[in-house]
Amino acid sequence: MTYPGPLNIHSEIGRLESVIVKRPGYEVENLTPDTLKHLLFDDIPYLPAIQREHDEFTDRLRKRGTEVLYLEKLLAEALDDTIVREQFLDQMIRESQSNIQCSSQTLKEYLRSFATEDFVAKVMGGVRKSEIGPDRKTNLYEMMEDHHPFYLDPMPNLYFTRDPSCVIGTGISINTMAEDARKRESVFMDYIIRYHPRFRDTDVPRWYDRSSHFPLEGGDQLILNEQTVAVGVSARTTPQAIEEMARNLFAGNPSFTQVVAVEIPKSRAFMHLDTVFTMVDRDQFSIHPAIHGPGGEMRIYIIRPGMENGKVEIEERTHILDTLKEVLGLSEVGLIECGGGDEIAAAREQWNDGSNTLAISPGVVVTYDRNYVSNQCLREAGIEVIEIPSSELSRGRGGPRCMSMPLVRAEVR
Numbered sequence: 001m002t003y004p005g006p007l008n009i010h011s012e013i014g015r016l017e018s019v020i021v022k023r024p025g026y027e028v029e030n031l032t033p034d035t036l037k038h039l040l041f042d043d044i045p046y047l048p049a050i051q052r053e054h055d056e057f058t059d060r061l062r063k064r065g066t067e068v069l070y071l072e073k074l075l076a077e078a079l080d081d082t083i084v085r086e087q088f089l090d091q092m093i094r095e096s097q098s099n100i101q102c103s104s105q106t107l108k109e110y111l112r113s114f115a116t117e118d119f120v121a122k123v124m125g126g127v128r129k130s131e132i133g134p135d136r137k138t139n140l141y142e143m144m145e146d147h148h149p150f151y152l153d154p155m156p157n158l159y160f161t162r163d164p165s166c167v168i169g170t171g172i173s174i175n176t177m178a179e180d181a182r183k184r185e186s187v188f189m190d191y192i193i194r195y196h197p198r199f200r201d202t203d204v205p206r207w208y209d210r211s212s213h214f215p216l217e218g219g220d221q222l223i224l225n226e227q228t229v230a231v232g233v234s235a236r237t238t239p240q241a242i243e244e245m246a247r248n249l250f251a252g253n254p255s256f257t258q259v260v261a262v263e264i265p266k267s268r269a270f271m272h273l274d275t276v277f278t279m280v281d282r283d284q285f286s287i288h289p290a291i292h293g294p295g296g297e298m299r300i301y302i303i304r305p306g307m308e309n310g311k312v313e314i315e316e317r318t319h320i321l322d323t324l325k326e327v328l329g330l331s332e333v334g335l336i337e338c339g340g341g342d343e344i345a346a347a348r349e350q351w352n353d354g355s356n357t358l359a360i361s362p363g364v365v366v367t368y369d370r371n372y373v374s375n376q377c378l379r380e381a382g383i384e385v386i387e388i389p390s391s392e393l394s395r396g397r398g399g400p401r402c403m404s405m406p407l408v409r410a411e412v413r
């Protein structure tokens, strides 16, 4: 089936034609030991090195024919209109309120002084108190010292473009982020879809919107085929959000007829479904064994459109393999274990996103080089593995799938 328009994602594995990434920038240099935990990092990446690694990642994608678009550039282009830029600035200041202790007026004036691309880099990178000179402070609270070094907190997780939004079919889910440190991130795709020339003239359906109360993150959203979306019920994604998204999807996109909610342990190491489970080929998945509960059982629910308009039906399942066969209509499905069944290698490599593969064609994936045990297992299963350097990229606890937000994939035949 052909789908005209700027968005077309009907699988996890179709040839990747167009993708959004974010090159790590100044926001990473604004990490300090005191803020690491709140900002969801475990260590501080070295900026030139993480940028080199990221450039290698995007080079590999380009060499395979993928169009690589940068979030920061798309946003600057979307804000190329004074009224839109002012509206965006107001919203950013409003949504950053908890982080701001200087008067919004002072901060606004400071940000307005930049040309659009630098303005975007500032908003994303954060504004240090030391940047706004003492002479620009007029209120007592602005002059008082306190220990928080920022007026506007940095957003170092932005290079994980996967999470704040997700294309499903020809529409999009603009997500409500679970963690304070990431809440503002989904404002960017909201503006890009509404105001960027590439998207603004298309009526892009929204299966979920950030105005919804319940968190839902893209690392939990997997498009298995033209009928099926799998969503992790995780530390970041709620059952309420999944059901709301499913209802909107069934009502607006008749090709999707099943949403599979998969519960995973709520832990830092397994923050999203894609940290323990990704699709690598038509009938093969990479999986971390600890995704299963005791006895190999887990809680899985299949949501389908109900008989009555707007209603859904929900059925329970307990085995991932059987459920995958059922929803994909396959007699066999292969699960490739992270760490090749070795307990230590599995835990170590999962921590560095060993199961977080980005498929760029059926049976072809991009992975981190450091996960050599898992990469070998993928190769033994007949998968082509393209490795990228990962010393610094992995410090943010996300892998190649997390670092990519696909816009268009070719049909899987």
Ligand SMILES: NC(=[NH2+])NCCC[C@H](N)C(=O)O
Pocket: 039, 040, 041, 157, 160, 162, 163, 182, 218, 219, 220, 271, 272, 274, 275, 396, 397, 398, 399, 401, 402
């Ligand atoms: N899709 C993913 N697995 N994303 C990983 C995001 C990592 C990021 N530091 C966070 O905690 O939010």
